[in-house]
Amino acid sequence: MxxxxxxxxxxxxxxxxxxxxxxxxxxxxxxxxxxxxERHPDNELSINQMGVLGVLARRGALTVGELAVAERVQPPSMTRTVNCLEESGDVVKRPHETDRRQIVVELSEQGRGRVLADRDRRDAWLAQRLRELSPDERAVLRQAAPILDKLALKD
Amino acid sequence: MxxxxxxxxxxxxxxxxxxxxxxxxxxxxxxxxxxxxERHPDNELSINQMGVLGVLARRGALTVGELAVAERVQPPSMTRTVNCLEESGDVVKRPHETDRRQIVVELSEQGRGRVLADRDRRDAWLAQRLRELSPDERAVLRQAAPILDKLALKD
DNA sequence: GTAACTCATTACCCTTGCTAACTATTCCGG
DNA sequence: CCGGAATAGTTAGCAAGGGTAATGAGTTAC
Structure with missing residues (x-):
């Protein structure tokens, strides 16, 4: 010290x-x-965009509004992110079945492939740093992650 | 579910x-x-600016470069933040004693006052949410905070 | 059937990060 | 001592990614 x-x-x-x-x-x-x-160099998507793909992979097709709530951004911000992802071919938009105001966003085949490919070498930097921690420290973070998420989504 | x-x-x-x-x-x-x-409404400083004041309050006067390392930003970013804080009167800059390339930044009286005032109702939103957690969850976060910091500062 | 509401979008602005290039100063080898 | 390399900070310029306000289209309620 x-x-x-x-x-x-x-x-x-x-x-x-x-x-x-x-x-x-x-x-x-x-x-x-x-x-x-610290995004990996061979991935042209930003960390935010990958985050949205991750949510879609985990929870299935969602509306723009639902994505905005999940990622704690305002709807216009999510509209922009989704448009980028649509342009890169990682998601597709389709009209909602019953409510034509809403737009349902889902992973394209390419987007699903990107999530899977990313999962292999996912978070290269962070994963490596996690490996350098002690098992106890990792255990703490494993418990902490859902709590942080709970904080972020409160209200 | x-x-x-x-x-x-x-x-x-x-x-x-x-x-x-x-x-x-x-x-x-x-x-x-x-x-x-979630910055409180009566505080015109951004979360980043308050972060810098917090570091200065904890560690005393630092150079621009040291602040940049502490906050994990590049020097030009810290230059801008410090200039804002100087303009608002929360920090003062003075030349380094022996090395005239360096600029030492320290809290002004006003800045120290702001940190103290902020400490009372500090992190109003987050502190309230923390209070709504269970003691066990708070304990996890208390352990997690330094580990997250270690991750951020690695390499 | 119309008024009020909701969802997504558009337009625009601000913050905050970056890199590259520049200045001033210090350090070091000869 | 002097000239080049290295270091600290700044300036300039750019891009990502947030936000709010206003708009349009669709739905709901009365």
């Missing part, structure tokens, strides 16, 4: 409930920034 | 190491997006 004992550290500050919010926020901000820069 | 049992969920997918990277990435992306939108 190279600095004084009264210097606050992430671990110490996060022990108080007041500090936990602040630390968690900083950690999430930094890790996200890092992740956004 | 409205969908079939073989439909993957966050919890299930994250049990495999391959899936953990993907789930953690999605969760972090969503939560960060959510946090960025």
């Amino acid at each position: 190279s600095y004084a004992n009264d210097m606050p550290t992430v671990e110490k500050v996060a022990r108080s409930d007041a500090g936990l919010a602040a630390e968690l926020r900083l950690s999430v901000m930094r890790l996200r920034r890092r992740l956004a820069g | 409205s969908y079939a049992n073989d439909m993957p969920t966050v919890e299930k997918v994250a049990r495999s190491d391959a899936g953990l990277a993907a789930e953690l990435r999605l969760s972090v992306m969503r939560l960060r997006r959510r946090l960025a939108g």
